[in-house]
Amino acid sequence: MQVKHLNKAYGNKQVLKDVxxxxxxGQTTVLIGPSGSGKSTILRSLNLLVTPDNGTFDFNDHHVDFSxxxxxxxxxxxxxxxxxVFQEYNLFPNKTVLGNVIEGPTQVLKQDxxxxxxxxxxxxxxxxxxxKANAYPNELSGGQAQRVAIARAMAMEPEYLLLDEPTSALDPELELSVLKVLLALAKEQQSMVIVTHNMMFAQKVADKIVFVEDGEILYDGEAxxxxxxxxxxxxxxxxIDSIMMADL
Structure with missing residues (x-):
């Protein structure tokens, strides 16, 4: 999977600049950078939730020219x-945990x-x-709901799992439960692209780091x-020092 020469503007704001x-x-790529740097826009372009103004996207047999x-x-x-997987869990509130996980496979993949x-x-x-298979989303903690969201995404058998700050809304103890799941997936060589501000997690899980600032790539290489x-x-x-509060 790769993108070339992506540009994206919202009005006068240039969010991506020739990315x-x-x-x-089979690897985990972690996108990091300050808030508003463009990393989530890159991630969402991989799922076509955001359409860049121009540039290309190649994934298996697909070649997308965004122009x-x-x-x-x-x-x-x-x-x-x-x-x-988003930072908001987006589970269907009227379906059980099991109902949430089987919805995509039965409706989209047409599994029996x-x-x-x-x-x-x-x-x-x-x-x-x-x-918790028979529980409803309102009976779950935030960490549990996010783990269900990961199970729901993986039940669709995706080649790549894309995660946009999946633990930013959680307290540290609940965050840890989600990060352990993602670390296990990384060890199984599930292809993943993760946006996160958690540098300790990035250091443990990433094969590759992409550092984004002001819509440009400042680093693209081994973690x-x-x-x-x-x-x-x-x-x-x-x-890194500011995120890890090295100077506190």
């Missing part, structure tokens, strides 16, 4: 292979219900919530090198 990034299969109209068929095909239920239980076990202080530019060091 080109590759997202390797041209995108067909609904191609959009749906790309979204089927790119599961999205028995298969969808079997797979849903497997994913709920992986996120530690199979005992280990990014966190090695000898390799850091003054701006990279300043950002």
């Amino acid at each position: 080109s990034v590759e997202f390797p299969a 041209q109209p995108i067909s609904r068929k191609e959009m749906l095909e790309i979204r089927k292979d790119t599961g999205m 219900k028995a298969t969808a239920i079997k797979n849903a239980h497997e994913w709920l076990k992986k996120v530690g919530l199979d005992d 280990q090198a990014f966190f090695d202080r000898e390799n850091q530019t003054p701006r990279m060091r300043q950002f």
Whole structure:
């Protein structure tokens, strides 16, 4: 999966400026940067929730030229292979946990219900919530709801899992429960692209770091090198130190 020469403006605000990034299969790419830097816009472009003004997107057999109209068929095909998890859980409040997880596979993938239920239980076990299968979203904690959202996305068998600040609304203890699930997926070499402000988590989970500021890529490379202080530019060091409160 890769994007080339993405540009995106909202009115007079240029959000992306000639952005080109590759997202390797079987690896976890973490997008970091200050608030409003454009990292979420890049992520959402991968699921076509945001349409850049121009540039290209290549994913498997799909080649999207953003300067041209995108067909609904191609959009749906790309979204089927790119599961999205937001900071808001977006669970259906009138459906049980199990009902939420099987909704996509039965309605979009056209799986038979028995298969969808079997797979849903497997994913709920992986996120530690199979005992909550018959509960409703309002009976869950924030961390539990987010883990259900991850199970729901993975039940769609996406090639890439895209996560937009999935723990930013959670307190630290609940955040940890979600991060453990994502770390387990990374160890299984699930292809993931994650936007996060949690540098400790990024350091543990990332194969690749993309540092975005003011709509431009300031770093695109191996995570280990990014966190090695000898390799850091003054701006990279300043950002990491501020997020990790090194000067407090």
